[in-house]
Amino acid sequence: MSAVKLEGWRERIRKELDNTVDFWLKYSHDTTHGGFFTCIGRDGKVYDELKYVWLQGRQVWMYCRLYRTMERFHKPEILEAAKAGGAFLRKFARVSGGSGGPWKCAFCLTRDGKALKVQRTVFSECFYIMAMDELSRVTGDKDMQSRSYTNHSRSILSSLEAEQMMEQVIYWVRVDSSSLGRPQLPGEVPTNSMAVPMMLLCLVQQLTEGRGQEAAQKYGDLASWCVQQILQHIQRDGTAILENVSLEGAELPGCQGRLQNPGHALEAGWFLLQVSGEQQDEELQRTAINKFVELPYQDGWDKEHGGLFYFLDVDGHCPTQLEWNMKLWWPHCEALIAFLMAYNQTKKPQLLERFSQVYEYTFSHFPDAKSGEWFGYLTQEGKVALDFKGGPFKGFFHVPRCLYMCERMLDDLLANSD
Template structure:
């Protein structure tokens, strides 16, 4: 692989294409936080605020400050997000909202705790950047609450009746990365133990080596639930799990067990998730190749491609196996050909199966400045790290 070429490409895309689309235009100087629901050209389509992406943009700006250059405007931008969430992001019970008006009035609160996980990584990165010990303590406190929510499901209102109990890979997967980010910024003595606990759960209950598959949802003991929801696979989540595990392998000095686990997950998901006809990653698949419930199952969403670019590159750097270099090039070329908007910058979020844009918006309740800039930042950073630590 031409690693230096890719490193320079990702750095340039991040700083000259992706970030300028969002910053500084998204800073809300009137009410605080960020205005992120934007059309192709950057104009606003809605001034509501998704709590997930407020936390994610805090993380991005703080991470750039911590790892690239100590620019005052990045730190100030991150502070605006922290102040907004501190003022408006939390309900009286300590849980976080999901959807707010521009001035911070709550619209919706969901029955899971991903708002909290993104606040943890944003607050932790900001605490390191700013030296604000109070926000660092808040990040650790929120991490503790996430652990409680994960280990005591009854703390959150159930969505289902309990007739067919299930658990999803999303919780252990996102908590692995939450703990990694917390550990790598301000530290927490719980992180190493819990990271391995959640990785063990993913391997034990969700990875099915006998059918070369990674399940999105399983029964409490890891069995496959043979109903439409239980059979539905989400390749993007499996790919995220793969690179979080591979990154942990790197952190632990090339832990071979974790390299093997991460590459197995990647291999299984590539075989099931890559569209051999048109290219790109399917959004949903069925474990037994049956029809799925969701009508958009064959669309191409932006974020699984960001995760696959990272996962394939990291797998190559850890193993030297040329198939991962080829995998990285294939998804990189597809994504920057089809998702990248060469006129206005950033990426379209949603493509039809044939790779044509389904709509032009760049920001909404779920898409914003996270998966793409994280991919470009991490790939650039990772290539340089491996060059220095061979």
């Protein structure tokens, strides 16, 4: 692939990232109550004022990562928005676990911060940890847990407090989930859902990045556990990645056991590639590419209309998820990261060819040239099904994270090209 082609991709990606940041800076900030609006229509109009904690945490994290690592985003308005978002989260997201139980994070808040819904999962807490740890990095906050504040817009959770919540999440996942309010029902089969070890591995990478050997050792056992849990999802003699398996790594019966989620598998693939790169583990790198990048692409790519299916059934049955054949923004984002990272590590031309194919589909279908940002939900044929730019699950995260990571990888490739 020529340097001219790489340069063309980088310039388009850079432009899309700038436009995406501008869109969310312009339309999503709640200057009255703090935090961010995420239910935003095509033209930027807020159509629902509910605030979803996953997306609040993701937006704080994304602003901080851009501010900290990309010079053109080192702007006061981005830092102040991140601080305000962090203060809103710290003040309102944590809710009592009841009966002396541990604090949880709400899933959804009203505009002024009243808890509306709590999920019996760990994901709100996980995105809270990501946000606060990254925010502590840009503010230099190391010991603020011992200070008092009168202005909540400057009340920023320390990295130590983020680590304390991380310990609670680890306890819920690896020791006892009962305090999540999820009793074991008679017919329930304990399940290893790939989302959980993936999320914990993401948090390990967040909490250890650039913090030396001590941090790596602290979370080393957890990282190894996460990798092994993810690898259990290689099923059918290595020919498929299944979303749910038993705790022992066996295939589960029924629709749940046959479910494939190509986007999740691709995301797991680049998580594993990051680990293999850090550890110089060539076997893990091969497994990540062959099983978690190539397989979900081969199974998930729509050969008639292009794009990645959202869900599949490994035996070819119609998935029970009604949206199974739609083309969503985030699996394509994960595919772009995965193939470019795989190529960056191996320089195998076929991986860059895959990236090119995903790139062409993604950039010809999802970006909105008129109003900015990306559509998130397309029909199987590639037509816009839902034209909003943000909702309960689509916020300022997958699109900018993909563009940010791809721009940086293309920078590296161009800097080292012949």
